[in-house]
Amino acid sequence: MARIGFLGLGNMGGPMAANLVRAGHAVRGFDPVPSARQRLVAAGGLAVEAAAEAVRGAEVVLSMLPEGRQVREAYLGPGGVLATAEPGALLIDCSTIDVATARSVAEAAAARGLPMLDAPVSGGVGGATAGTLTFMVGGEEEAFARAKPILEAMGKAVIHAGPSGNGQAAKICNNLMLGIQMISVCEAMALAEKLGLSHQTLFEISSKSSGQCWSLTSYCPVPGPVPSSPANRGYAPGFTVAMMRKDLKLAQEAAQAVGARTPLAAEAYQLYNLFASKATEGLDFSAIMTMIAPKDD
Ligand code: NAD
Numbered sequence: 001m002a003r004i005g006f007l008g009l010g011n012m013g014g015p016m017a018a019n020l021v022r023a024g025h026a027v028r029g030f031d032p033v034p035s036a037r038q039r040l041v042a043a044g045g046l047a048v049e050a051a052a053e054a055v056r057g058a059e060v061v062l063s064m065l066p067e068g069r070q071v072r073e074a075y076l077g078p079g080g081v082l083a084t085a086e087p088g089a090l091l092i093d094c095s096t097i098d099v100a101t102a103r104s105v106a107e108a109a110a111a112r113g114l115p116m117l118d119a120p121v122s123g124g125v126g127g128a129t130a131g132t133l134t135f136m137v138g139g140e141e142e143a144f145a146r147a148k149p150i151l152e153a154m155g156k157a158v159i160h161a162g163p164s165g166n167g168q169a170a171k172i173c174n175n176l177m178l179g180i181q182m183i184s185v186c187e188a189m190a191l192a193e194k195l196g197l198s199h200q201t202l203f204e205i206s207s208k209s210s211g212q213c214w215s216l217t218s219y220c221p222v223p224g225p226v227p228s229s230p231a232n233r234g235y236a237p238g239f240t241v242a243m244m245r246k247d248l249k250l251a252q253e254a255a256q257a258v259g260a261r262t263p264l265a266a267e268a269y270q271l272y273n274l275f276a277s278k279a280t281e282g283l284d285f286s287a288i289m290t291m292i293a294p295k296d297d
Contacts, residue, residue, distance in 0.1 A: 001025050002150060005058035007051055007074055007081070008095070009036040012121070013064030015129040016094070016154045018043035020062075022131075023153035030054040055084040060150055063093045067246070068101035075105045082112050090146050091116040094135070096171050096243075098250050100257070103165040106139065115143035118164065119151060120171035124239050132156040136174075138167035172254055175247035179268040182215040182244075182286055189222050190293035200225055221286035230284035238284035245272045 001024045006017045009031035017040050020027050027045040030053065031037055037047035048054050051074060055061050061081055065071050071093055075081045081091060091109055093102065093116070102118040109116035117139035127133040133155035137144055144160045151158045161170045188211065192202040203225035207217045219238075220226040230238040248269040255262040275291045 002059045003057060004028070004150070005054035005056075005061045006030070006040075006045075006063070007054060007061070008064040008066075008070075009033075009040050009047075010064065010066075011125050012094075012128045014039045014043075015125065016062075016064060016133070017045055019128075019131045019154045020150070021045045025150070025153070028054045028058065050079075051081070052079050052084045055081050055089075057086060058089055059086070060090045060092065060147075061085055062150075063091075063095060065093075065095045067095070068097035071095055071097050071105060072101055076108060082109055082114065085112075085114055087113060089114055090143060092119050092147055092150070093117070094119050094121055096120045096175075096247060096250070097168060099165040099168045099172070099254055102138065102168045106164040115140060115146075116164070117143050117147055118167040119147065120167050121155065122171070122174060123155070125237075128154070135159065136161045136167045136170035138162060138169070139164050168250075169254070172247060172251045175244070176251040176262065176265045176268075178215065179244055179248050179251075179272065179285075180264050181213045182219070182221060183268055183271060183288060183292070184211075185213070185215045186221050186286075186289045186292040189289065193293070215286070219286055221289035230286050231289065235283040235287035235290075237282065238286070240281065241272060241276050241283055241285050241287065242281045244285035245269070245276055248272060 004020055004025050004027045006027055006029040009017055009029050017027050017029050021044045028048050029040040029045055030048050030051045040047045091114055106116040117137050119135045119137045121133040121135055123133040131154055134157040135151045135155045137160050148158050161167050189199050199222045220229045221231050223231045251265050252269055275288050
């Protein structure tokens with residue numbers, strides 16, 4: 001069992017750290033938010049008052065932070081992970097961030113003899129809690145082999161996506177599909193209703209036809225067909241509108257940087273921007289259904 005330092009004990013990091021404790025690892029966690037630290041203590045881990053205290057002495061350092069800015073600060077900043085980690089410690093960042101930041105932080109880590117992986121996840125808070133996340137991992141083969149048993153305590157699939165940054169590339173591409181597909185299901189549901197075809201009937205047909213996708217069969221954006229989907233609980237998240245905007249923005253920036261054509265993703269990003277407001281940012285991203293088909297329409 002490993003000594004693990006865990007930075008970022010929020011909606012995702014909290015339950016992920018708890019699963020590491022459950023698997024028998026010694027977890028020291030840090031988050032600036034006291035209630036997040038308390039959750040780790042309740043799960044049987046040790047909460048510390050500074051990032052350096054979590055990192056010092058750890059064989060593996062994991063992080064689950066909001067954005068690239070926090071990852072850069074936590075790893076490269078004064079008293080950060082690179083300055084504090086034990087020689088040879090394995091660093092794994094699970095946050096969803098831009099490919100360029102992932103690669104540059106991993107390069108700085110390698111220059112200090114610290115192998116680093118980008119290992120963003122799919123599966124949301126439900127998957128983090130149940131220990132059924134999918135990890136998409138970028139970095140050296142040897143570091144991946146070391147990380148795999150640790151990540152398996154938190155996920156059902158741990159996939160090596162190639163060299164450093166490729167985990168983030170996979171995550172961005174996956175969520176590009178997700179963002180577009182959700183809007184496609186919303187549009188089809190809205191059109192069906194206007195044509196006199198019920199949501200339930202379209203669901204039954206399309207879930208067994210070529211329109212089938214996760215946004216329809218697991219996350220259906222209208223109440224009814226999939227009882228566990230956020231549409232049945234007032235679009236409580238789940239995966240928020242703010243997060244979908246963030247990931248579509250990362251996809252647009254990545255596409256621009258390498259000259260890839262992503263016209264539908266650009267449109268999806270615009271639609272999520274149009275939908276986003278103070279009132280909607282915190283809703284599940286499937287709530288965009290309420291803009292595509294307003295109740296009084
Ligand atoms: P969150 O805001 O709930 O948690 C992030 C935590 O990091 C917060 O508790 C914050 O206090 C902490 N933090 C910030 N700076 C820190 C630092 N320097 N050291 C230690 N802790 C620090 O966000 P989340 O939902 O847990 O998401 C985390 C990452 O996972 C994001 O990159 C997100 O895009 C990605 N993600 C989220 C989901 C989801 O459904 N929530 C799904 C897949 C991927």
